[in-house]
Amino acid sequence: MAIALITLAAGQGTRMMSDLPKVLHQIGRAPLLAHALASARSLEPARVIVVAGHGADQVGKAAVKIAPEAEIVLQEEQLGTGHAVAQALPALEGFEGRVIVLYGDTPFIAPETLAQMAASDAAVTVLGFETADPGRYGRLVTQGAMLERIVEFKDATDEERAITLCNSGVIACDAALLGALVTGLSNDNASGEYYLTDIVAAARARGLTAQVVTCDEAETLGINTRAELARAEAQFQARARAEALENGVTMVDPQTVYFALDTYLGSDVVIGPNVVFGPDVTVESGAQIEAFCHLEGCHISRGATVGPFARLRPGAELAEDVHIGNFVEVKNSVLAEGVKVGHLTYLGDADIGAHTNIGAGTVTCNYDGVMKHRTAIGAQAFIGSDTMLVAPVTVGDGALTGSGSVITEDVPADAIALGRAKQVNRNGLAGKLFSKLRAEKERMKKGS
Structure with a gap:
């Protein structure tokens, strides 16, 4: 099956306290974006789309240098992850295959993990991880082997916040279905944003399957500071x-x-x-x-x-x-x-x-x-x-x-x-010169 990548790289990263777009900060002498794209390109994707916003010119130039085949789309307003993916959808018009949505500030997701997501036969596949300290991550609400929905921390109940299976944000979905689900997103939530994570509940409401692929927590490390x-x-x-x-x-x-x-x-x-x-x-x-x-x-x-x-x-x-x-x-x-x-x-x-x-x-x-x-x-x-x-x-x-x-x-x-001046020796001149210099030094000391 053909694979397309959408990499979200529009955020300003205000907590970095920098004029440089967050995804262009470096580890291993390469931008965070380069790490994310390196893993994803191991899937040999047919399409690579990067969603840029803050510092779009810089991000776009860097993305094309990393992946010359990359297409750059602009998210002028940052209205959430669902809105960011919506900006990329016109560039995927006519594409038939599976789309994987990645994040430019999450550099360590392994190629093997992405391969598992690409191979999943669920309508929507989410990358999750278990953690002892869930913090403010979104929670994955499951029923048996099925993923029911993703709940953002701000919108979660106390019972849902006790869940330790968390959302990395990485999602895989059939291209046509992704377009239909994203188009139907609402921003009726605590942040007033369009959450890409809401497509899981939308898919389940249609009677479609949603599953979780899990990875080690270290792979999902996002960079914010x-x-x-x-x-x-x-x-x-x-x-x-x-x-x-x-x-x-x-x-x-x-x-x-x-x-x-x-x-x-x-x-x-x-x-x-x-x-x-x-x-x-x-x-x-x-x-x-x-x-x-x-x-x-x-x-x-x-x-x-x-x-x-x-x-x-x-x-x-x-x-x-x-x-x-x-x-x-x-x-x-x-x-x-x-x-x-x-x-x-x-x-x-x-x-x-x-x-x-x-x-x-x-x-x-x-x-x-x-x-x-x-x-x-x-x-x-x-x-x-x-x-x-x-x-x-x-x-x-x-x-x-x-x-x-x-x-x-x-x-x-x-x-x-030989390209040097001819050597000339003046016998006895060194002693006379040093005597003169020492006398001059002594005179200067007395004068001071």
Whole structure:
């Protein structure tokens, strides 16, 4: 059966105390909305609709970046979840299949849970969870295996508030039926809002079936405050670390390693303490990341070593057996097999050939104040320590640059390039200079 997703992402999130729309706050270096959509897209939906409201332009751009197929609809007034779904219904005109309604601020619902909802043969299926502290959640009122209705906390009796089976808000329903039920919603309740949850009672009144799929309470965590965001980050990191260990990754001190939503690590990767993964990082099997590294937007191949104290920025591509040492930064550069960059170096917008050695203190001077330019270094070249490569510039295969050189012109293959001023020694001048300086210092002290 075809699946369509409606993700509700229109709320302002006033308790976040932020100008940023709530669903764009991040855990695992990705917006809450990205987490919700990542799980749902595992169902391979035919349609993805995001309902935006507060900060609609920002939310829409983020949603399309996450899911290029997403359609954005606007909820100009926030009149409840039922009203939000009603805004999405015109975009589903002609769709035949099952619709799952999700929430952009509920990031942890597992793909397996959503698959159960998609597979349910009930007319309406609700995702519920058992909790010892129901708080202000809506309650699921059941009779045997059937779900009778959902009661919001504000409208619940004392007996209903004693129920511990609670509503997550996630609902699955046939598209045509969903349209009919939502159209008939009323806002005659304590909040004056159109509750999507009322479609359960409406379906039962028609003699249709309604059921509950249950999940662990942790999956239903919604984010409304900065404190909840921090707890969600801790929950995400704990889960990511556990998955990495299960998948054959070694972490010297797991609690100090921080992952992004899309971090990919192969088996037998070794990670030292205090390593931070930003978005879009792939580390292949057998690579080693030493302590205090920060990685983002990079690809590290089998057998490569990085760090300690290294930074890989977006566009860094490391081939097999590349070595990146301490205090090295690489950005938008491709390093071929066996390249060695040991110490205190910046490589930006560069292409480095196989088995080339980059000496300590080397800098590719890639920015002229207006434009970025590339540096190309061939295979088996040797770049002497403290070489400044002023791009655009090319160093050929097997070439060598002398330490302390400023390279402003192309260097042919197998050539030696020296770009530094001639050294001049003035015998005895140092002593005279120091004596003069000490006398001047003493004079200044007496004068003060």
